Every structure is written in C-alpha cells, then in structure tokens.
Amino acid sequence: MATKEEIVSGLADIVNEIAGIPAEDVQLDKSFTDDLDVDSLSMVEVVVAAEEQFGVKIPDDDVKNLKTVGDAVDYILNAQVA
Amino acid sequence: MSAKIRPSKGAPYARILGVGGYRPTRVVPNEVILEHIDSSDEWIRSRSGIASRHWAGPEETVAEMSLAAGGKAIADAGIDPSEIDGVIVATVSHFKQTPAVATEIAHRIGAGMPAAFDISAGCAGFAYGLTLAKSMVVDGTASKVLVIGVERLSDLTDKEDRSTAFLFGDGAGAVVVGPSQEPAIGPTVWGSEGDKSETIKQTVAWDVYRDADPGQVRFPAITQEGQAVFRWAVFEMAKVAQEALDAAGITAEELDVFIPHQANMRIIDSMVKTLKLPDHVAVARDVETTGNTSAASIPLAMERLLATGQAKSGDTALVIGFGAGLVYAATVVTLP
Numbered sequence: 062m063a064t065k066e067e068i069v070s071g072l073a074d075i076v077n078e079i080a081g082i083p084a085e086d087v088q089l090d091k092s093f094t095d096d097l098d099v100d101s102l103s104m105v106e107v108v109v110a111a112e113e114q115f116g117v118k119i120p121d122d123d124v125k126n127l128k129t130v131g132d133a134v135d136y137i138l139n140a141q142v143a
Numbered sequence: 144m145s146a147k148i149r150p151s152k153g154a155p156y157a158r159i160l161g162v163g164g165y166r167p168t169r170v171v172p173n174e175v176i177l178e179h180i181d182s183s184d185e186w187i188r189s190r191s192g193i194a195s196r197h198w199a200g201p202e203e204t205v206a207e208m209s210l211a212a213g214g215k216a217i218a219d220a221g222i223d224p225s226e227i228d229g230v231i232v233a234t235v236s237h238f239k240q241t242p243a244v245a246t247e248i249a250h251r252i253g254a255g256m257p258a259a260f261d262i263s264a265g266c267a268g269f270a271y272g273l274t275l276a277k278s279m280v281v282d283g284t285a286s287k288v289l290v291i292g293v294e295r296l297s298d299l300t301d302k303e304d305r306s307t308a309f310l311f312g313d314g315a316g317a318v319v320v321g322p323s324q325e326p327a328i329g330p331t332v333w334g335s336e337g338d339k340s341e342t343i344k345q346t347v348a349w350d351v352y353r354d355a356d357p358g359q360v361r362f363p364a365i366t367q368e369g370q371a372v373f374r375w376a377v378f379e380m381a382k383v384a385q386e387a388l389d390a391a392g393i394t395a396e397e398l399d400v401f402i403p404h405q406a407n408m409r410i411i412d413s414m415v416k417t418l419k420l421p422d423h424v425a426v427a428r429d430v431e432t433t434g435n436t437s438a439a440s441i442p443l444a445m446e447r448l449l450a451t452g453q454a455k456s457g458d459t460a461l462v463i464g465f466g467a468g469l470v471y472a473a474t475v476v477t478l479p
Contacts, residue, residue, distance in 0.1 A: 105374045121371040
C-alpha cells in the first residue's frame, strides 16, 4: 500500500506525463482545473492512470468530486484501505 | 422425417469494392456555434479538435445525401447500380421510421429489387452494417451490398448546450461490399453494454409528443455524459480494437491505417496512445472539419484518407465504431 507521500509523488508524475505540468507544481492545495490546466477529459486519463498505479477503482460519479490534488490523494488513500 | 434443405452458397470471402462520401455544402465554423453558447473557439478546439462541420440544408435529406454517397461508392466499385442486390442504411436521424429509407434509396439508385433495410446501432452503425454485408456475401444471399452510414445530427443538436452544440455534423458515407477470393474483411469483434444506455441518448422519446401540448416539449437532442463516455471510448474501446487486430492475425506493425469513429480528436489521440500504434500508421482525423457524424464518420474518413493520398488501395486498415447503446464493432479491412 502506498503512503500519502508516495501517492502525491505518483500523481505528480502522472499529471506531468498527461498534462505536461512540472511535477513540483502538483501540490495538495492545487486545483486540477484552475491551477494545473487539467481539463475534464485529461482528468479521466489521470484517474485511469492512478487506478492502475495504485490498484484502486475511481468510478465516474466520484471523479467530479476530485477538485484538488488533496481530494484525489485522500480518495486513493481511503480506496486502498477499502 | 425432416427433408434435406439445400444450403446457400456464397463467395469464399468478401471485400470492400468501393467507397463514396457526401458532405453538405454548408460549412459551419466554430464562430457560428459560438453565437448560441458562452464558449470560445480555443475551448472547442482543445476539447474536441473540431474547427468546422457541415450542416445539411432542407434539400440535403437523409435520402438525398445517401444517394450521392451511394452513387459515388458504386462508381468507385466499377459496377452498375443494377448489380446491387442488398442495401443497408445505418442512421439514427431519419425521422420517418416506416418505411425504411433503404428501400427508397435502393429504388432511386437503380438497384432493382434488392433486400433493403435500415439498422440502428448509433455511431457503430456503419461497422455493424459492414459486418452484415460481409455475412450476406459469404452466405450467398447477396453479391453486391451497398452499406450507407448517414446522419443529419444537426437536427438532433441542442444548439444552446455548450457541451454538445459544437460536436455534431451531417453527411453520408457508403461502401459496396462484394465477393473476394482472399480474406479482405476480418472477423468482427462486436457487442453492446446496455447497462450504460443512459450515457449517450436522445433526450425525449417520440411518443411523449403525442400527449404533450404543442410546443410544450422541446424537440429531442442527443446528450452524453462526457467523462464516462470518454473513459469507455479510450480505454475499453482500445481493448476491442486490439481484439479485432488479434482476431485478424494482424500486428500493429503490419497495420497501415487506423479509422476510428470520428467522435472527438481527444478520444482518437488517446486511443492511438493506448494502442501504441507505430508512427507509420495513418490515422483518420476527419473530425476536425467534419465533426461527429455518427454512422457516417468511418466511410467519410475512409474516403478522405484515400482521396488525399494518406492511404492507398490495398492498405490494411483497422476500423472501429462505438457509441449510443452502448454498442461497438471493430474489424480489419483491406481498403478499396
């Protein structure tokens, strides 16, 4: 199971790969759409990559609630436990 | 005692003999779409890759566009219209359910009295029709089948919905499927996922209008759940596309052309990435200037790739249609 730090770092790499955002800009308080220029379709790609990397399921209905990097990290942490 | 029934006898294999397309004369750039929605050219292009689309005028009916595309496909096949003994029309935007528009097209195109029927399989309609046509030729129930994908999606577009107003276009694409001595249409991988039927749909069923006061219920439009459809299209359909390649015994290296349903450039780009297609594979990106024309998109894109020299006759192409249902169908073909 990945730690919180590992999830942040993994997400940063995924966002960098998909949206071309420098990994160091991917901080917990950053909004995917407003701060990181990850639009709704890129968000789906981020989510699918995160599902694969962390072995969790993030259904479509939950994706819209993941506004910030912190939201996504918390979701993945909880999903790992479940 | 059951008597012995003589089996039908068809061609050993089937192939696409010719392709044709019709695009309505009116070109609608994003600026026109923006008259009705609060958005921008940059936003539309970044989310969909669409710069313009064609919208049909009053004279460019489903039947007229089909006749134009079908006539070109028959000419491209180098056959006489009278040789056509099967007509399949895939559409979701012909508003008269009975009779099937395929019969009118068959008659007016000069095909005599062929088997003729419409099918409803959303954006997979063309690939479904192609599969049926192949089966008819191989079974021997027909020898030259005209398959048409045709849509007037501008009639089913909510021009004030900023998430779909820019997406859809009109047009017709057609192929003639006939006998072949070599396999030239591979096994079709197809199916449906009815549990996702709400993700792409017509907003209002026709019978609602029977009981509603005139003008009370808005004319239906096609809506979709963008993120759910995107995830399904990119990741699930990439698997189906790979299965079709595997079923045909074709590797990505051997592939020349990729013609996915022209839903959205972002879906096309992500599918190419997910499938890890080599750089030499020509990818249809007709959506940029044609929009999403549902059942018409694959033959329209096929015709354009051949006309512009990006693909050539004899090339090996992977085609995949996917859409409302949800339904999907993928196969590998030799281009005419």
